[in-house]
Amino acid sequence: MSNADSEQRVYDVVVIGGGTAGLSAALILGRARRSVLVVDAGEPRNAPAAHMQGYPSRDGMPPAEFLAVVREEVAGYGVELVRDRVTKAVPDGSGEFDVVLAEGGGVHGRRLVVATGLTDELPDVPGVAERWGRDVIHCPYCHGYEVRDEPVGVLYAPAAGIHQALLFSQLSHDVTLFLGAHGEDALTDAEWRLLAAAEVAVVTGEVADLVVTDDRLTGVRLADGRVIPRTVTVVAPRMTPNDSLLTGLGADTRDTPAGRFPAVDPTGLTSVPGVWAVGNATGPAEQVVNAASGGYRAGTAINMDLLLTDLEDRAAAATT
Numbered sequence: 001m002s003n004a005d006s007e008q009r010v011y012d013v014v015v016i017g018g019g020t021a022g023l024s025a026a027l028i029l030g031r032a033r034r035s036v037l038v039v040d041a042g043e044p045r046n047a048p049a050a051h052m053q054g055y056p057s058r059d060g061m062p063p064a065e066f067l068a069v070v071r072e073e074v075a076g077y078g079v080e081l082v083r084d085r086v087t088k089a090v091p092d093g094s095g096e097f098d099v100v101l102a103e104g105g106g107v108h109g110r111r112l113v114v115a116t117g118l119t120d121e122l123p124d125v126p127g128v129a130e131r132w133g134r135d136v137i138h139c140p141y142c143h144g145y146e147v148r149d150e151p152v153g154v155l156y157a158p159a160a161g162i163h164q165a166l167l168f169s170q171l172s173h174d175v176t177l178f179l180g181a182h183g184e185d186a187l188t189d190a191e192w193r194l195l196a197a198a199e200v201a202v203v204t205g206e207v208a209d210l211v212v213t214d215d216r217l218t219g220v221r222l223a224d225g226r227v228i229p230r231t232v233t234v235v236a237p238r239m240t241p242n243d244s245l246l247t248g249l250g251a252d253t254r255d256t257p258a259g260r261f262p263a264v265d266p267t268g269l270t271s272v273p274g275v276w277a278v279g280n281a282t283g284p285a286e287q288v289v290n291a292a293s294g295g296y297r298a299g300t301a302i303n304m305d306l307l308l309t310d311l312e313d314r315a316a317a318a319t320t
C-alpha cells in the first residue's frame with residue numbers, strides 16, 4: 001500500500017476502511033471494472049489476535065496475512081489502496097461526495113462505502129488491555145475451541161449478562177463467573193438456575209487485577225487478596241461503531257442490544273442516498289465471514305445503482 005497522490009481524483013466508489021468488509025466491497029467493484037479507492041487507516045479490530053477462526057478455507061490464518069492476500073487480489077483488479085484516514089465526507093450537492101484525507105488531500109466519490117469497523121472499550125481492570133486478544137478474549141466462536149478444557153474466568157458485564165459464561169461452559173467444565181462490583185443481586189433466579197445447570201461457579205467480590213506469570217495469565221485477583229487460578233479471562237467490551245463520518249452525513253441510527261448502530265438496509269445502504277455501510281461499523285455480530293458477505297452485497301448494489309444512473313442519464317440525453 002502506498003501513500004498515493006490522490007488529490008482531486010474522481011472515483012466511482014471511495015471505500016473508507018480496508019478491513020475485510022471494505023476490501024470485499026472493493027473486490028467485487030473492481031471486478032465490475034469500477035474505479036475504486038480504498039482508504040485504510042490500517043487498524044483492523046482483530047489485529048491483537050494471532051489467528052482468525054471460523055472463516056471457511058482460512059480457519060486459523062493470521063488476520064494480517066488474510067488481509068494482505070485480499071489486498072493483493074483487490075489490487076489485481078486495478079483498485080487503488082492508500083494508507084490514510086478519512087477525516088470528513090461531505091455531499092457535493094449533486095448526490096456525490098467530497099472526501100477529505102488526513103494526509104493525502106481530497107478525493108471525490110460518486111458513491112461511498114463506510115467500512116470503518118468498531119471500537120472495543122475494555123473493562124477497566126489492570127491486565128485486561130495488556131492481554132487483549134491473547135488470553136483475555138470475548139468471543140466463544142472466535143477463540144473458544146482454542147481454550148477448551150482450560151480454567152476460564154468470565155468477568156460479568158450487564159450488557160452480555162451470563163451468556164458468555166453459559167457459552168464457555170460448553171467448551172470447558174471449569175468456568176467461573178466473577179460478579180465483581182455488580183454483586184449477587186445482578187442475577188435473576190432464572191439466571192442462577194441456568195448457571196447451576198451449566199455447573200458454572202460464581203464468585204462475588206470486586207476484581208482487583210489479572211495475575212500474570214512469565215507472560216501467561218495465571219489468575220484473577222480479588223480486592224480481598226484471593227487469587228482464583230484461571231488461564232483465560234472472558235470480558236464483554238463496550239462496542240461502539242466508528243461512525244463519525246456517517247453521523248456527519250446525517251445517517252439514521254437504530255438501537256440494538258449492544259447500543260446504537262447505523263441503520264442500513266439488507267445491502268448496507270444507509271438513510272443517506274449514495275452511502276453504504278458494512279461490517280462491524282453496522283453491528284457487533286459481523287464476524288469476518290459476515291463482514292466479507294456484507295461487503296459483497298454492498299458492492300453489487302452499488303454497481304447496479306451506478307449502472308442504472310448512467311443509463312438513465314444516457315437515455316435522457318438521447319431524447320433531448
Ligand SMILES: Cc1cc2nc3c(=O)[nH]c(=O)nc-3n(C[C@H](O)[C@H](O)[C@H](O)COP(=O)(O)OP(=O)(O)OC[C@H]3O[C@@H](n4cnc5c(N)ncnc54)[C@H](O)[C@@H]3O)c2cc1C
Nearest residue numbers: 017019020021041042043045046053086117279280287288
Ligand atoms: C481480539 C479479536 C479477535 C477476533 N477474532 C475473530 C475470529 O477469529 N474470527 C472472526 O470471524 N472474527 C473475529 N473477530 C471479529 C473481527 O475482528 C471482525 O469481524 C472484523 O474485523 C470486521 O471487519 P470490518 O472490515 O468490519 O472492520 P475492521 O477489520 O475493524 O476494519 C476496519 C478498518 O477501517 C479502518 N478505519 C477506521 N476508521 C477509518 C477512517 N476514518 N479512515 C480510514 N480507515 C478507517 C481501520 O483502521 C480498519 O483497518 C475478532 C475480534 C477481536 C476484537
